[in-house]
Amino acid sequence: MNIEELLAYSLDNDLTATEQVRLEQALVESDGLRQLQDELFAMRSLMQGQLPAKNKSFVQDVLRQLPLEATIAQLSAGTRVLRLFPSVAAACVFVIGISYIGLHLGDADWISDQLVGTAYLSAEEAYTYIDTYE
Numbered sequence: 148m149n150i151e152e153l154l155a156y157s158l159d160n161d162l163t164a165t166e167q168v169r170l171e172q173a174l175v176e177s178d179g180l181r182q183l184q185d186e187l188f189a190m191r192s193l194m195q196g197q198l199p200a201k202n203k204s205f206v207q208d209v210l211r212q213l214p215l216e217a218t219i220a221q222l223s224a225g226t227r228v229l230r231l232f233p234s235v236a237a238a239c240v241f242v243i244g245i246s247y248i249g250l251h252l253g254d255a256d257w258i259s260d261q262l263v264g265t266a267y268l269s270a271e272e273a274y275t276y277i278d279t280y281e
Contacts, residue, residue: 148166150169150170150173150177150180151183153166153169153170153173154170154180154183154184154187155187157170157184158187158188158191
């Protein structure tokens with residue numbers, strides 16, 4: 148830790164005995180360091196007078212100024228949406244499940260034939276299309 152840091156820590160009396168001896172020795176040897184210490188003490192005394200008074204009712208004062216009705220209304224609207232989510236999710240799972248079962252219980256060729264469009268192609272036409280796109 149450098150001397151300036153020790154000087155800053157000394158303002159709060161947070162130095163060990165060896166650090167205190169080191170700082171005192173440096174203050175004896177350096178006029179600039181003594182001047183810096185005087186400036187720090189002067190700033191500290193100025194700042195002590197600038198601290199705001201403690202207000203025990205600060206939280207209550209802030210809460211009185213907030214428009215709580217609007218906040219509660221927004222929260223309740225969001226809560227209504229979240230309450231609908233399980234129902235919507237269950238409906239989606241149900242529709243997907245029914246679709247899955249319907250596709251697999253029906254004709255197995257339906258998926259490939261209808262999606263690819265090969266239901267009415269002859270083997271020669273299919274080979275022609277495959278050769279064209281390769």
